[in-house]
Structures are given as C-alpha cells and as structure tokens.
Amino acid sequence: MDIEAILLVWGVRDEILRELPVEGQWLYGEYDFIARVDFSSDSEMEDFERLLRKIINGNTFKLMPVKLSASKTDVNGEEKITILESVKVSAP
Numbered sequence: 001m002d003i004e005a006i007l008l009v010w011g012v013r014d015e016i017l018r019e020l021p022v023e024g025q026w027l028y029g030e031y032d033f034i035a036r037v038d039f040s041s042d043s044e045m046e047d048f049e050r051l052l053r054k055i056i057n058g059n060t061f062k063l064m065p066v067k068l069s070a071s072k073t074d075v076n077g078e079e080k081i082t083i084l085e086s087v088k089v090s091a092p
Contacts, residue, residue, distance in 0.1 A: 002038065003045055004066050007052075009033040011060040019055050021048075037063075 007022065010031045017026065017033050024035025039045040045065070052061055 002040060003042070005037050005039065005045065006064045006066060007033070007035045007037050007061060008064070009056065009061045011058075012056055016056060021051065021055075 007024065008031045009017065009020070010033075012032055020033065020035070022035045022037050024033055026033055037048070039048065045063070049063055052063070053059065
C-alpha cells in the first residue's frame with residue numbers, strides 16, 4: 001500500500017529545517033516548511049514521524065496522509081477525472 005502525505009513544519013529554526021530528511025519548500029508565514037512525502041506502509045510513516053520528533057525536538061509538525069483515487073469517464077468524447085477522496089490529518 002503506497003501512502004502519499006503532506007508534511008507541514010512550523011516554529012523551528014533554519015538549522016533544524018536543513019536537517020530534515022526530505023526535500024520541500026521553505027515558507028514564510030504560519031508554516032516554515034512544506035513537503036510531499038511517500039511511504040510504502042503505515043509502519044514506514046510511523047518511523048518517519050518518530051525521526052521527525054527527534055530532529056525537531058517537539059511536535060511542531062503535521063503529517064497529513066492523502067488518500068487518492070482517480071477515475072476517467074468518457075462523456076460525449078470528453079474525459080472527466082475525479083481525484084481527491086480524503087485527507088486524514090495525523091497531528092502529533
């Protein structure tokens with residue numbers, strides 16, 4: 001089972017953001033960092049959350065798994081695509 005998630009981090013110094021084991025975008029506002037991360041299982045995502053708590057030294061992040069599904073429907077020669085099914089917030 002593949003899991004795609006959005007990582008949001010706030011309230012940390014730039015030195016800590018440089019230590020994060022993922023590539024993402026630095027933000028300036030309510031959040032300091034955003035990244036898209038992929039996991040092959042729930043246990044891999046839980047291990048990643050534990051690692052983040054050690055690096056960040058706190059719970060100033062949200063890891064939000066996104067459940068996706070896609071379907072194409074041919075309506076009068078046009079393709080219709082439905083994508084986002086749900087977003088589950090995993091707040092530490």
